[in-house]
Amino acid sequence: MNVRALATVTVLAATAGTLAAQEYGRRATITGGGRDGGRCTIAVLVDGTSEVEIRRDRVMLRDISGHTPEVKQFECTSPMPLHPENFAFRTNEGRGHMDMVRDPRGGESAVVRIEDREGGPGLYRFSLVWGRDNGDPRMTHPDERHFTQRDALKVCQDSIRDQAMQQFHEGNIQFRTTAETDGDRPDVVSGNLEIHNRDTGRDETYHFSCSVDYGAGRVLDSHIEPR
Secondary structure, eight states: OOHHHHHHHHHHHHHHHHHHHHHEEEEOOEOOOTTEEEEEEEEEEEEEEEEEEEEEEETEEEEEEOOEEEEEEESSOOOOOOSSSOOOEEEEEEESEEEEEEGGSSSEEEEEEOOOOOOOOOEEEEEEESSSSHHHHHHOOTTTTOOOOHHHHHHHHHHHHHHHHHHHHHOOOOEEEEEEOOOOSSSSEEEEEEEEEETTTTTEEEEEEOOOOEETTEHHHHEEEEH
């Protein structure tokens, strides 16, 4: 191979590497609240290995290997401070591995690496929390005192929406009744929902339930079945 051809191959390889790590930006939906602290919740669809970078109210995705990742949810009570105090990284949902590779407390952006080694894309959801009394700030799971029944309801509904999309290929669902059970963890969140059937043009009623682990702040299992 001559020098010119070798140079061409080198440039093409470098370009391919750059494209594989291309970044995509998106701003958070600011929900407000959290006067004693703040929280950002991010859900990403990953097939392969990707990095998620969060700075203030922006998220950037890097495709390290596999298919291009996609942001499915990015909500913050407020923009994350440049030097967040009492910071915690919480893994909420995902079949593969999530790890924080850059801590934002040094004034840099937070970076989370996600590795999905199973076939097809998988949904990964995690939270960045700051300003609250989380005990050890290095923890990767939420303090159960701060994961309320309202939080359990939200993660259950998010999981059910994802399952409805996969099972019925329909995201137009309405939650009608919901009840949290009492007792030891994991608690069960259950109720009824309506899914619009495009073929018949009618709304069909289903029953749903989620097993929620309050200690880990995530859904263990979820089901949708005919009422």
